[in-house]
Amino acid sequence: MEKNKNTKSFIDLAKRRGFFWQSSEIYGGTSGMFDYGPLGLLLKTKLINKWRNFFVKQEDNIFEIETSIIQPEKVFEASGHLDSFIDPITQCKKCNSIFRADNLIEEKTKEFVEGKKPEELTKIIKENNIKCPKCKSELSKVKIFNLMVKTFLSPTEDEIAYLRPETAQGIFIDFKRILVATRVKLPFGVAQIGPSFRNEISPRQFLIRLRAFSQMEIEWFVVPEEIKIHPRFREVEKVKIRILTRKAQEENGNETILTASEALRKRIVPNQNLAYFLARETQFYQSIGLPFEAFRFRHMLPEETPHYSKGNFDLEIKFDFGWKEVVGNAYRTDHDLKKHMEKSGVDLSVRLDDGAKVIPHVVEPSFGIERTIYGILFHCYRDDKERGWEWFAFPPSIAPYSVGVFPLVNKNGLQEKAKEVLKLLKKHFDVFYDDSGSIGRRYARADEVGTPFGITIDYDTIKNNTVTLRYRDTTKQDRVKIEDLVKIIYMKVHS
Numbered sequence: 001m002e003k004n005k006n007t008k009s010f011i012d013l014a015k016r017r018g019f020f021w022q023s024s025e026i027y028g029g030t031s032g033m034f035d036y037g038p039l040g041l042l043l044k045t046k047l048i049n050k051w052r053n054f055f056v057k058q059e060d061n062i063f064e065i066e067t068s069i070i071q072p073e074k075v076f077e078a079s080g081h082l083d084s085f086i087d088p089i090t091q092c093k094k095c096n097s098i099f100r101a102d103n104l105i106e107e108k109t110k111e112f113v114e115g116k117k118p119e120e121l122t123k124i125i126k127e128n129n130i131k132c133p134k135c136k137s138e139l140s141k142v143k144i145f146n147l148m149v150k151t152f153l154s155p156t157e158d159e160i161a162y163l164r165p166e167t168a169q170g171i172f173i174d175f176k177r178i179l180v181a182t183r184v185k186l187p188f189g190v191a192q193i194g195p196s197f198r199n200e201i202s203p204r205q206f207l208i209r210l211r212a213f214s215q216m217e218i219e220w221f222v223v224p225e226e227i228k229i230h231p232r233f234r235e236v237e238k239v240k241i242r243i244l245t246r247k248a249q250e251e252n253g254n255e256t257i258l259t260a261s262e263a264l265r266k267r268i269v270p271n272q273n274l275a276y277f278l279a280r281e282t283q284f285y286q287s288i289g290l291p292f293e294a295f296r297f298r299h300m301l302p303e304e305t306p307h308y309s310k311g312n313f314d315l316e317i318k319f320d321f322g323w324k325e326v327v328g329n330a331y332r333t334d335h336d337l338k339k340h341m342e343k344s345g346v347d348l349s350v351r352l353d354d355g356a357k358v359i360p361h362v363v364e365p366s367f368g369i370e371r372t373i374y375g376i377l378f379h380c381y382r383d384d385k386e387r388g389w390e391w392f393a394f395p396p397s398i399a400p401y402s403v404g405v406f407p408l409v410n411k412n413g414l415q416e417k418a419k420e421v422l423k424l425l426k427k428h429f430d431v432f433y434d435d436s437g438s439i440g441r442r443y444a445r446a447d448e449v450g451t452p453f454g455i456t457i458d459y460d461t462i463k464n465n466t467v468t469l470r471y472r473d474t475t476k477q478d479r480v481k482i483e484d485l486v487k488i489i490y491m492k493v494h495s
């Protein structure tokens with residue numbers, strides 16, 4: 001089987017079959033914004049459910065909350081977003097088009113320049129004679145642009161607020177309430193899933209660089225003196241992870257494969273709490289259809305890392321256009337809680353059993369949902385010359401539809417029997433029914449949207465209450481009793 005990695009092919013298939021399309025499309029579309037179609041929403045919902053099971057339900061002390069997507073300006077003054085949530089931009093002096101300077105440089109020179117100062121980027125643009133991509137004219141000096149989306153909370157527009165650029169700050173400002181409500185002891189985590197907004201300068205690459213996107217995020221709070229120990233690290237210490245170290249980046253080297261324990265012993269990862277999440281993410285991304293070699297953890301360089309951080313590792317997925325961050329892992333220390341304490345005047349410290357008060361340190365894994373879905377679509381796409389059609393090889397646990405039900409012909413009671421089977425299965429799975437066209441064409445349509453199982457009702461079904469169960473990945477077919485269908489499919493979907 002040939003696996004085609006042409007981006008346009010899998011995007012065209014995803015759009016045609018109802019995963020995504022551009023927002024406000026009939027009015028020309030809005031760049032950086034996409035709407036989920038029926039299949040896309042099912043895929044997103046199942047991804048979120050799998051993430052919740054993996055990172056929340058399987059943990060002892062992680063609680064979920066949902067905070068407001070609009071927050072007052074003072075929140076972002078405290079967090080530093082007003083000053084630091086910025087991108088470098090340059091503008092064409094002729095056509096006035098605006099571009100993100102570091103991305104423009106990286107595309108033209110292949111040089112990694114993220115984190116460099118505006119004057120350094122301006123110098124690189126001049127030295128490499130980089131022109132406007134649209135009209136080839138001269139570009140202006142690089143300046144800074146704040147990415148947050150501004151709004152107002154009163155008719156007189158005198159109370160400034162912002163759409164949140166991340167889900168984290170809501171967790172920090174609710175920290176004291178969570179502590180009192182749950183009566184939990186450190187270490188514990190708070191998870192949040194929801195939308196975030198960034199006024200991207202150059203939205204592009206389909207679902208990669210968006211103005212409106214969704215995140216799944218955890219803030220893991222730990223006693224500072226206990227940051228090196230995670231209570232469940234023994235369970236993942238032998239998990240192999242791929243790391244692109246700082247040294248390898250400086251020397252244009254390759255990734256190193258280490259167990260979580262080895263990464264700690266070599267002092268590449270600073271503590272067990274961060275290493276625990278890197279190992280769990282490795283397990284998770286393999287479970288949703290990404291090969292081990294398709295993603296890595298890049299240790300962010302010093303100039304990219306916030307001053308308060310003691311270690312940032314981006315999980316990057318390999319696409320046809322290169323590596324792109326999908327998860328940000330940060331050891332944020334006590335920076336956020338301290339800043340909100342100073343700004344609000346509210347004590348956000350925790351009293352320990354011995355009476356001592358501490359400001360917890362924080363490890364944060366932050367997952368981009370749309371970028372993860374892009375990775376799933378890209379790496380699960382198959383252009384199968386042998387079958388004669390394109391299809392998605394989604395793992396059964398996240399496939400939009402688990403089962404397709406097909407009557408062999410639309411007569412002699414087969415449709416009615418198929419509807420009975422459909423009704424039985426819909427109690428347990430997402431199922432669709434298709435009685436249009438040849439059975440081969442229906443199999444092809446089911447494969448295209450990644451449906452792992454197909455059930456055909458034929459004349460033998462009427463005789464002995466059995467059906468043909470077809471497996472998407474192998475196209476193998478088994479004869480199965482209707483009474484056994486739910487058990488067989490359930491075991492395969494949840495294995």
